[in-house]
Amino acid sequence: MRTFIYNFLLVISFWSCTGQKAQKAYQVMTVNGLIDSGEMGITLEHEHITTDFIGAEQVKQPQYPVSQAVEFMLPFMNELKETGVATLIECTPEYIGRDVLLLKSLSQKSGINIITNTGYYAAADKKYLPSHAYTETAYQLADRWTNEWENGINGTEIKPGFIKLGVGKNSLDSIEQKLVKAGALTHLKSGLKIAIHTGSSIAAVDEINILKNNGVDSRALIVIHTQNCTSPEQIKLIKSGCWISLDGISQNPESIEQYSNFLIAIKQENLLGKVLISHDNGWSVIQNGDGTIGFELFGNKNEKPYSAIFSLLIPALTAKGFTQEDFDQLLVKNPAEAFKIEICTL
Ligand SMILES: [Zn+2]
Structure with a gap:
């Protein structure tokens, strides 16, 4: 009952922040509920924990007992916490292995805030799209995603903290356009921000235009x-x-040089306040030779996941004149600003 009343207040309040008694707060939705965006701390804004590349609707996901994944992943989460990371934004959508019960358990056991998502991924030749993504309208898809925001994901009380979509490299096709429109409609109802796996700047410009045509600011x-x-x-x-989002940072020296150069050019334009950085690390679900399920690091050439920013990129940028203030901007202020949702309390 409490949850119901809370959801009700949250939903109506998103639109009623202009009332006299309403108070605005900027928050983010973690798998354990809302926290103030100012409490996110050092944040890795684009990572994965488990991702299942088998394809949409092939098998029931997750393919493993949650307890097995918790046991395997928890040491990595504990280590991450020790390095000072307070929040991990998990970007694996439904139908490509999103496992919110695993995320919640890991968050509660490690103390790291984890944020999950709603939305569908149409990149990779649409291998991860469910069949209803083809037959339903943008409004129907938006209803599904908004329902996760209002009522929780797959019968749990866990709610998404952003909308995650994926599109390819070319100008967006009709399915991709529909998904971006559904993202816009979901944003208008929920306030959730829209993060899109994007193959090129051509695709990005299409996204901006679709959002604009649906009344959503870029x-x-x-x-x-x-x-x-x-x-x-x-x-x-x-x-x-x-x-x-510059999110494939790896231990490879060429990668550190490439990302350093990107960030130096952005700093020269005084635009560091609009960039997010991360590793895009995580584990894929694999079938072992004996038929059991295991996990394999897809490390973006990172043997040690979630670490190259701290061990290599920050020292490289420090040598090029970046300051602690710049790193706070990139790893603390920007993720909080990018993912914050305006919530009104009545
Ligand atoms: Zn990713």
């Missing part, structure tokens, strides 16, 4: 994987209002 958009864009394209995207 400040609500996080363009994921802009490391695939050139430095001038990144700067142009930032100037159009959206957030850009």
